[in-house]
Amino acid sequence: MDFSIRAANVEDCKDIARMIVELSEYEKVAEHVKVTQRDLEQDGFSKNPFFHGIVAEVPEQHKTKEGHTKIGYALYFYSYSSWSGRAVYMEDLYVMPEFRGKGIGKALMSKVAQLGLAAGCNQLNFTVLDWNKPSLDFYLSQGSVDVTASMGYHCMRCDGEALQHLAQP
Amino acid sequence: MHFKVRAATKDDCKEISRMILELAVFEKMPDQVKITHEELERDGFCHNPFFECLVAEVPEEHKSEDGFTIVGYGLYFYTYSTWKGRSVYLEDLYVMPEFRGKGIGKGLLSKVAEVGKKMQCVRLQLSVLDWNTPSRDFYAAKGAQDLTASEGWHFLRFDGQDLDNLANEAPKD
Numbered sequence: 001m002d003f004s005i006r007a008a009n010v011e012d013c014k015d016i017a018r019m020i021v022e023l024s025e026y027e028k029v030a031e032h033v034k035v036t037q038r039d040l041e042q043d044g045f046s047k048n049p050f051f052h053g054i055v056a057e058v059p060e061q062h063k064t065k066e067g068h069t070k071i072g073y074a075l076y077f078y079s080y081s082s083w084s085g086r087a088v089y090m091e092d093l094y095v096m097p098e099f100r101g102k103g104i105g106k107a108l109m110s111k112v113a114q115l116g117l118a119a120g121c122n123q124l125n126f127t128v129l130d131w132n133k134p135s136l137d138f139y140l141s142q143g144s145v146d147v148t149a150s151m152g153y154h155c156m157r158c159d160g161e162a163l164q165h166l167a168q169p
Numbered sequence: 170m171h172f173k174v175r176a177a178t179k180d181d182c183k184e185i186s187r188m189i190l191e192l193a194v195f196e197k198m199p200d201q202v203k204i205t206h207e208e209l210e211r212d213g214f215c216h217n218p219f220f221e222c223l224v225a226e227v228p229e230e231h232k233s234e235d236g237f238t239i240v241g242y243g244l245y246f247y248t249y250s251t252w253k254g255r256s257v258y259l260e261d262l263y264v265m266p267e268f269r270g271k272g273i274g275k276g277l278l279s280k281v282a283e284v285g286k287k288m289q290c291v292r293l294q295l296s297v298l299d300w301n302t303p304s305r306d307f308y309a310a311k312g313a314q315d316l317t318a319s320e321g322w323h324f325l326r327f328d329g330q331d332l333d334n335l336a337n338e339a340p341k342d
Contacts, residue, residue: 005339005340020252024252032252032253034253050247079260082189082260085204109335111340113332114337125325129321130322142331143334143335144325146323147324147325153298154297154318155296155315155322156294156297156316158293158312159293163291163292167286168279
């Protein structure tokens with residue numbers, strides 16, 4: 001199936017917001033999504049964006065039942081390793097279920113890697129849930145390493161009241 | 170002991186680089202440090218910097234055995250959660266051993282949280298090694314949740330030849 005990958009623009013935020021919810025439903029946490037289309041427009045397309053996006057598009061004749069031609073996305077941002085320098089973090093990678101198995105996910109991820117290398121990054125980092133075997137298998141088969149399993153790194157988070165408390169001088 | 174937490178300047182990069190190596194030695198991976206103060210100067214003080222950094226400073230009369238007055242740092246950058254929005258990631262938090270137990274680590278951590286709050290960040294995230302009990306206890310005491318233990322999140326990484334191979338397979342524009 002023919003598809004194209006391109007940089008996201010502000011008009012894509014409606015479809016990206018739709019697919020973010022679809023991905024959260026897959027990850028069983030749909031009620032956690034607070035980010036709206038407007039947040040994406042402000043945070044991704046301002047002077048100092050918090051993230052960048054790429055979208056996968058199919059031609060009109062392959063659109064979904066509901067009429068969507070934007071059928072996948074990857075959202076990423078630049079990060080930093082105090083050991084190895086510039087890095088890129090892939091926050092989301094998603095392809096609508098009916099378009100899977102056609103190389104679109106792989107193409108999106110490769111594009112993020114290519115953009116990262118072009119920006120001088122030497123790591124592409126991301127997280128995956130341990131029960132998400134299809135994704136884990138996919139990423140490991142592409143040559144990624146599970147740094148939690150091999151080195152023992154745990155992801156930690158402070159939010160809500162704990163973060164408010166911490167932010168007090 | 171009196172100490173000050175302030176934003177790092179380009180001139181602080183040599184000290185930050187020294188402490189990055191000390192932290193890597195503590196984490197039993199000193200040979201993993203590939204960057205020097207030059208990369209820090211370039212990447213932290215350019216247009217759209219890759220990171221920001223705070224340093225903890227003590228007065229001359231309290232300098233370290235080796236004569237250092239910059240005794241700790243917190244290196245962080247902004248990230249994004251497609252669920253919750255703006256976040257801040259604490260890449261490194263370090264205080265030289267002889268200055269621990271005096272609230273400097275807490276001072277640096279709180280300042281990062283405060284800076285994040287001003288930028289409307291709703292999360293502060295970091296990673297810690299599973300065997301590093303003092304650090305795990307420190308963060309747990311501040312209300313951090315261990316998402317690997319509680320939700321099963323794993324960090325994955327592409328680097329070196331694997332990253333090159335992946336990038337080479339990107340569709341041509």
